[in-house]
Amino acid sequence: MxxxxxxxxxxxDHPTVGxxxxxxxxxxxxxxxWEDASLSSIVADGPTLLVFHPMDGAFPTTYIWKEIDxxxxxxxxQVVGVSISSPYEHKELLKERAADARLFSDPTAEVAAxxxxxxxxxxxxxxxxxxxxxFLLDEERTIQYAWVAxxxxxxxxxxxxxxAIDDHV
Amino acid sequence: xxxxxxHITLYRLQACPFCERVVRVLDELDxxxxxxxxxxxxxxxxxxxxxSGKRSVPAIVDENTGVKMSESANIVEYLTKTYGDGGVx
Numbered sequence: 001m002x003x004x005x006x007x008x009x010x011x012x013d014h015p016t017v018g019x020x021x022x023x024x025x026x027x028x029x030x031x032x033x034w035e036d037a038s039l040s041s042i043v044a045d046g047p048t049l050l051v052f053h054p055m056d057g058a059f060p061t062t063y064i065w066k067e068i069d070x071x072x073x074x075x076x077x078q079v080v081g082v083s084i085s086s087p088y089e090h091k092e093l094l095k096e097r098a099a100d101a102r103l104f105s106d107p108t109a110e111v112a113a114x115x116x117x118x119x120x121x122x123x124x125x126x127x128x129x130x131x132x133x134x135f136l137l138d139e140e141r142t143i144q145y146a147w148v149a150x151x152x153x154x155x156x157x158x159x160x161x162x163x164a165i166d167d168h169v
Numbered sequence: 170x171x172x173x174x175x176h177i178t179l180y181r182l183q184a185c186p187f188c189e190r191v192v193r194v195l196d197e198l199d200x201x202x203x204x205x206x207x208x209x210x211x212x213x214x215x216x217x218x219x220x221s222g223k224r225s226v227p228a229i230v231d232e233n234t235g236v237k238m239s240e241s242a243n244i245v246e247y248l249t250k251t252y253g254d255g256g257v258x
Contacts, residue, residue, distance in 0.1 A: 027206070032207070032216035033180070033205040033216055034205070035203060035204060035205045035206070036203075036204070087206065088208075091213075
């Protein structure tokens with residue numbers, strides 16, 4: 001632990017357990033190509049872990065995917081990420097990690113606004129990205145588990161996510 | 170995809186003029202299609218090779234007819250013959 005106060009992020013009114021996660025359509029990137037896809041069309045195929053993360057290349061993004069890979073969540077649920085990064089950057093990320101995951105590209109962070117997980121970056125004028133946040137969704141997009149970062153940086157509660165997957169999937 | 174699932178899938182490269190040529194014809198014929206974007210690097214286009222036999226774009230897959238083809242001139246000719254005035258489909 002550090003001996004100074006970590007930056008707190010503002011209160012958020014993000015969707016929570018029992019609510020329907022907002023639907024959206026964005027380019028969805030896999031290891032081979034990208035195409036427009038809606039969240040609803042993805043979750044229709046099975047329980048889905050929706051992971052909002054900072055732009056590709058930032059160390060929290062690397063840490064988050066490293067941990068998700070090590071825990072093997074993709075073996076039990078569909079794993080989809082969302083960041084402001086372009087499809088080209090997502091393709092690079094998928095070469096390194098995020099095994100079996102697919103990544104939505106949301107450069108305008110409008111999806112972040114819909115989930116109230118926007119993060120206006122200090123020192124990067126005009127750049128708003130997604131704060132780390134994780135939602136476990138069932139086939140109807142009902143939220144089974146929700147976690148949203150309250151500090152910058154803060155990392156997902158991986159043990160809670162694993163328990164939520166065990167409970168609901 | 171929930172949006173009425175188009176029968177035609179176009180494999181394309183961003184800003185590729187041959188791909189845009191095919192898009193123009195698809196639009197003229199009012200044909201719904203799904204766009205799948207691939208990378209500039211030829212070597213990274215295995216998906217295109219799998220569906221069309223070659224790594225070049227544009228390539229289309231038409232589930233309506235079972236046709237899979239590449240080369241924009243061929244695709245334009247196919248689309249026009251199949252879906253244009255007096256076309257077979």
